[in-house]
Amino acid sequence: AWWRKPREEGREMRRTGQRSAGVALATGLLFCACASIPRIPDDVAILEPQGEYQIGSGDTLSVKFFYTAELNEDVVVRPDGRISLQLVGDVVVGGRTPEEVTQELRERYTGFLAQPNVTVIVRSFGSQRAFVGGEVKQPSMVPIDGRMTLADAVFSAGGALDTAAMSSVILIRKGDGEREVYRVNLSGGLEGEDPVPVLRAYDVVYVPKSFIAQVGMYVDLYINRLIPKNAAFTAFYQINPVLPTNEGVLNK
Numbered sequence: 364a365w366w367r368k369p370r371e372e373g374r375e376m377r378r379t380g381q382r383s384a385g386v387a388l389a390t391g392l393l394f395c396a397c398a399s400i401p402r403i404p405d406d407v408a409i410l411e412p413q414g415e416y417q418i419g420s421g422d423t424l425s426v427k428f429f430y431t432a433e434l435n436e437d438v439v440v441r442p443d444g445r446i447s448l449q450l451v452g453d454v455v456v457g458g459r460t461p462e463e464v465t466q467e468l469r470e471r472y473t474g475f476l477a478q479p480n481v482t483v484i485v486r487s488f489g490s491q492r493a494f495v496g497g498e499v500k501q502p503s504m505v506p507i508d509g510r511m512t513l514a515d516a517v518f519s520a521g522g523a524l525d526t527a528a529m530s531s532v533i534l535i536r537k538g539d540g541e542r543e544v545y546r547v548n549l550s551g552g553l554e555g556e557d558p559v560p561v562l563r564a565y566d567v568v569y570v571p572k573s574f575i576a577q578v579g580m581y582v583d584l585y586i587n588r589l590i591p592k593n594a595a596f597t598a599f600y601q602i603n604p605v606l607p608t609n610e611g612v613l614n615k
Contacts, residue, residue: 400533400546415460419490419564420444424456426468429480437486450475461485493562495520497570498527512559513547516568528573529553534560535567 418424420442428434438446444457451471456464461483472479491507493516500521505511513534517523529550536543551557562568 400531400544402546402548415462416485417458417460418444418456418464418485419488420457421489421492422485423487423489424461424464425484425486427482427484428476429482430478431476439489456483491564493564493566493568495568495570497533497568498524498572499570500524507562507564511562513562513568514549514553514559516562517549517570523570526572528571531571533569533571535569536563537565 418440420440422440423437424440424446425437426435426446426448434449436448438448440446440456445453445455447453448468451468454464454467454471465481465483468481468483469479472481488506488508492504493507493511494503495505495516496502499517500523503520505516505519511519513532517532523529530548532547532549534545534547545560547560548557549559552559
């Protein structure tokens, strides 16, 4: 009946307001959370791995025997950190240096060879990878070949999208017994104003959406699509569409 229409429109407006308020609150909490993540300190950003390389899962090792070439072979380290070799079977290599593995093989082959002169060489570093996700063109695992910075990793993932918040890139890495989370100003880093960290194996780089991108999604999903199905409202928003700005949302 005609008298029910205003009530229905009122209920629809209240529901729309509640949805919009809920999304605005969630968006606000998201940005507060990003802002609470500490900026990466300069000494951490420039810190590079020290000491001898430790073998990891996915690495390819060449095991070379000087006097018994028939035992030479290239092996890939399994996910359990082991390799399998002729005569001696499984050998634990994960988390150990090539020199440590070499010493163990010399001892284990002593019962089989008169001169167990063997050496272990790392041919490829399959374990040296970082993950890059978020607002990049190709979220993926990125191999760390030599020295790789966070900027190098983002470019390796296809580069950042237009919606990326380059001033608030998140770096997650395993510290001494606990996870470390830092915020990196990659925009400033590319201009030489802020430090750009050197990545380590198993680092996670997350590029979040920019504030303007978040507001744009909010406007499209919760205002332009959910305004009450009322002729006056529809006409008003067609003439005055809601647009995102750097400060928030406004009517054009």
